[in-house]
């Protein structure tokens with residue numbers, strides 16, 4: 010599942026291929042072809058960036074492409090004539106520039122929009138502060154998470170709410186809560202300010218480390234995964250068997266250590282879970 014750090018890496022890979030180049034050809038494939046994509050042919054790409062889980066590609070004619078990958082999407086860069094690593098039938102968008110072919114596979118959302126409309130375009134405008142942005146606003150993310158409308162959410166669901174803060178997906182949800190020692194089924198309204206702030210800064214540090222940026226945990230490499238997909242295995246810290254269970258409306262699997270992330274007094278009991286690796 011692509012998270013903010015994956016999108017950041019996709020953008021970093023696309024940038025040298027596209028920025029400053031003229032789009033020689035643009036084709037979209039079904040299902041759901043990208044309307045009017047031919048309008049970027051002849052335009053020059055001015056910027057490629059990620060924002061939360063979106064990749065935004067801007068052009069000098071005022072248009073921008075927004076891609077959201079959901080579960081299975083990917084961006085690839087090929088040399089002209091190089092065989093693709095995925096089936097052509099999965100390609101959603103193909104951009105040809107001098108020296109490179111950029112292919113988007115399987116993104117459920119790719120759209121062409123006016124750059125000046127981005128600020129009010131709901132999927133972008135509604136995003137909370139981007140954890141990977143250098144000017145990430147911890148205070149705003151904290152305030153968003155503390156919004157009374159979110160008080161009854163479990164912390165496992167809340168930190169993946171892209172309108173509160175953008176970038177955390179299922180991997181870093183699991184790993185952030187393990188590192189903070191917080192049970193994923195605690196409701197956010199039961200979590201004290203200091204712990205909540207630590208959760209935000211830990212998520213930021215893990216995402217930054219994952220893309221090679223300096224971070225507050227002083228991690229030099231992509232962070233180790235302690236619990237993600239490790240249900241049923243012994244905890245790396247205390248050897249207690251990790252548990253895992255589906256969580257949230259979109260049923261993402263959460264794994265946790267019952268000893269390192271104990272149930273707090275009065276909190277909702279987590280589901281029994283299953284001893285298997287997901």
Ligand SMILES: [Zn+2]
Pocket residue numbers: 244245246247248249266267268269270
């Ligand atoms: Zn443990």
